[in-house]
Amino acid sequence: MEIFNIADHLISPLGCSAGQNFAMLKKSRTGISKITDDSLCPQTFYGAGYETHTVEQQVVFEGCEKYTFLERLFIYSIDAVLKAVGDIDKQRTVLVLSTTKGNIGLLNERKAKKYEGNRIELPVMARVVNDYFEMPHRPVVVSNACISGVSAILTAQKLIRLGLYDHAIVTGGDLLTEFVLTGFQSFMAISDAPCRPYDVARKGITLGEACATMFLTNNPGLVAKTEAFARVAGGGQANDANHISGPSRTGRGLRMAVSKALEGAKLQPGDIDYISGHGTATLYNDEMEAVAFNHLNMQDTPLNSLKGYFGHTLGAAGIVESIITIRQLNEGVLLGSHGYAEHGVTQPLNVLAENQESPNLRYGLKTISGFGGCNGAVIFEKA
Amino acid sequence: MNLEIITDTTITSSAIYKDGTLFLANEEHLPFAQYCRKAYQLMEASYPKFFKMDNLCKLSFLTAELLLTENIGGALNGEKTAIILGNRSSSIISDQKHYESYVERENSFPSPAVFVYTLPNIMLGELCIRHQITGESSCFMMEDMDAAFLFHYVQDLLLNEGYEHCITGWVDFSPTEYGAELYLIGKRDKGEVKRPFGINFNQKV
Structure with missing residues (x-):
């Protein structure tokens, strides 16, 4: 369905x-x-x-x-x-x-x-x-x-x-x-x-x-x-089973959540046109995401964090950022990751410093991680 | 494919049961602090982090500890196991403790060791760490245990999302009362299902 x-x-x-x-x-x-x-x-x-x-x-x-x-x-x-x-x-x-x-x-x-x-x-x-x-x-x-x-x-x-x-x-x-x-x-x-x-x-x-x-x-x-029109193509959730307040260093939980979302959507990592990362700007979270996206071979996919615009809105964040993910797909514009100037994680990531016209976007991935070791991912398709 | 209740554990302020059999009776009406220490010793649990946990996490930890004894825990594939719990009072005990730590400005001493427990899903995180469960861990807030909701959710995880086991049920700790009931749900291809997992799975026969 x-x-x-x-x-x-x-x-x-x-x-x-x-x-x-x-x-x-x-x-x-x-x-x-x-x-x-x-x-x-x-x-x-x-x-x-x-x-x-x-x-x-x-x-x-x-x-x-x-x-x-x-x-x-x-x-x-x-x-x-x-x-x-x-x-x-x-x-x-x-x-x-x-x-x-x-x-x-x-x-x-x-x-x-x-x-x-x-x-x-x-x-x-x-x-x-x-x-x-x-x-x-x-x-x-x-x-x-x-x-x-x-x-x-x-x-x-x-x-x-x-x-x-x-x-x-x-x-x-x-x-x-x-x-x-x-x-x-x-x-x-x-x-x-x-x-x-x-x-x-x-x-x-x-x-x-x-x-x-x-x-x-x-x-x-x-x-x-x-x-706002988009299809919910797939999603996944997984736990790091590592620490209640710190992200896993290997990004294992995030990787599993993204893999499940891709599997559910019957997509390959290369099919994703845009990632709305969690990007809280703590040292460890952003580093963990970089490790996870590299493991998934998604380091070249355009990525931003919306935290530089909204701050961390906690229980609202996943919905706020999904709404903006869908709007970016539909308008063909990817937003610059506010506050990003010089790359600061140890692995490569395609963080957008400026807004970018991208007329052919189809699939957007929203990822998120939290206290308790939980990770989530959801993929939207432009409808 | 049939779904079954493999085992269940219940903790109330008066007694602890495993599959309907009494494990420990709180005959002296001990307050939770002593009661849970007694249960911890009786379970021969050895997990120093237990003593750092808040009461909600201690309660869920002990319930799951007894649930996953007899090597059932060892038989779980962490990636193929999910934890889906219901709860009402959230982390109110730790919330009040954190509140007291900052409400008087001139005597403000908030502590990360308290603040980290001010989310209800931390108890799920603790169970994931203890039993190396890396599947979905979700906490749903409900005024009382909505077995029908949990049943539909868990059934879908097992039948459609590739999970082999799921721990589900209810854990709640409020300023006035507490209680927990956890169920380990699994699949059975053949043979008799002794305890089918159904929409009224929490109703004791």
Whole structure:
């Protein structure tokens, strides 16, 4: 069975739709800036954060005061996709939601009291979003650290392929919070300048926040947005079984995930026209990816990391970056890897320093890796 | 091709069972810290990393340790084994610990050893390392164990994605309660399937 993406939506510091975001990326604009916000950190730091005031005014709808900021973003993003898609049979539709920390700000009891139910629990948060749209089935919630977004796409693909549903709303979101910031700071993993994936001067990650939604279906006739139209050709996931917070030095898990995706899509490494890497800009992650892609003989395939534009958006990343992967295929433009100037991994990689017109793109590969040793890969074909 | 439950293990605050047989009863109602140490000793597990883990990971570790005894673990092909778990409370215990470490600014001391456990899928990562499982490891969040969802997901891995074994079930650790039940699912070409893997696989007969 063939499964397609037929619509997209993305809200990030760069814009309130996937189109707005993509237009900014083509102009090499980044969402990363110097942030001075004492509620997040007593010191100034670099991040890709919403102008909260502006975004809060954007995500307004009737009854929105009953929802947390993240829930409002989910609702806003899903609503945009549903409006684009039009009438669908909700009985045949499932919501698949990806997040790592959800409403983690509700650890503050004073804040938690403002909302009904134990909304810090991820399945409870997902139910609240699901109920807003009067979806008749339970939502599926994936929490596989940084690969959650790709896991959600592959889960949705599976549920449709099995005939359990015809359509899936796939949404992912996380916020830039003090919780995550202090955690990565304790790991000494935060760069003191905007992140520079695969570059020799890279010093770590820059955190971001975003909420993104795709709409997968077995009926390509429903296509709502041609810019978002693509076939989900294959996918795979694998674990390094090596370390809970460090990537494997051999890139074995990533290699296996990519190999499974290629096998599922019945493709060879040489068939891939573009790779959207994970590219967090930590020393070890980017090096691990370089080792894995060389093992796979994919070192010449054009590659970028989108972290230089969005920062690391955690549970949203896999969906944000899949949306942009598909838009690059459809527009025939590959984006320069923001922050990349001088090659900084030990193996060769074809990292794009500048935007590149590429009219004949067909297959794009999105890869991702995360804490817990997990790796994911998904291949999209221009439809 | 038939799918079967090869073995299962359950841990509650009152007892530990392996395939329905009592392994350890928590007669003295020991708190988790002592109870899990007792279980660890009884299992003759020797794995120093256990003591660094948070309670969610300790609980999943012990459940899987008992699940994969009797050399079943050795019979697994790591590449052809997946772990698919359900969970409700995420890493709330470690989340609260991390929160307490930074909430007072003048006394802020966040620790990477705590922060690394603030994701529910870390327990799957720990199991992958311990048993050298390199297949898919996915953590699904659900308000209670959605056996039908897990069944469809795992069945597809085994029948359509080339996996030979899958560890599935439920592990949850909240501030007020905890519990785990894990099942090792495999395939059988011929012979009698004693415990078929079905949509209600978690319902004890």
